[in-house]
Amino acid sequence: MDDREQRIAETRRIVDQYKTTQGALIPCLQHLQNTFGYLPAEALETASRELSIPLAEIYGVATFYAQFHLSPRGRHIIRICRGTACHVRGSATLLETLKETLHVEENGTTEDRRFTLEPVACLGACGLAPVITVDRKTYGRLGADDLPGILEQYP
DSSP states (O other): OOHHHHHHHHHHHHHHTTTTSTTOHHHHHHHHHHHHSSOOHHHHHHHHHHHTOOHHHHHHHHHHSTTOOSSOOOSEEEEEEOSHHHHHTTHHHHHHHHHHHHTOOTTOBOTTSSEEEEEESOOSOGGGOSOEEETTEEEOSOOGGGHHHHHHTOO
């Protein structure tokens, strides 16, 4: 059984838990994403067939909510604040440095799937501007020179 077939079999197992529950599409998609790390196309197609929900409707839900991802993500998620305080204090420079260092665009994932880079509207830590988070850890008052040391902490 190849990877695709395994994902389809796992999707069927997961979807079976939601077949009799009205309005369970979002919890089902959350379960699938927690299992695969994202929502693979074959999982959405299988869910569509198994739940008798049009694939377009499933894609509509999956693309409406920011919590769902249709492509693989990195092991570590870097979020960089684009709020006013962070912007004024140099977050754009940090973002460009991260893009160049990681060879990835905004909302992209490195080829080795080590990092995903996500600019966000505000991280709510304006007093520490400019701010980034890596997974759940916050780093503030950063300069571009601080970034290599931070990235090294995340294998």
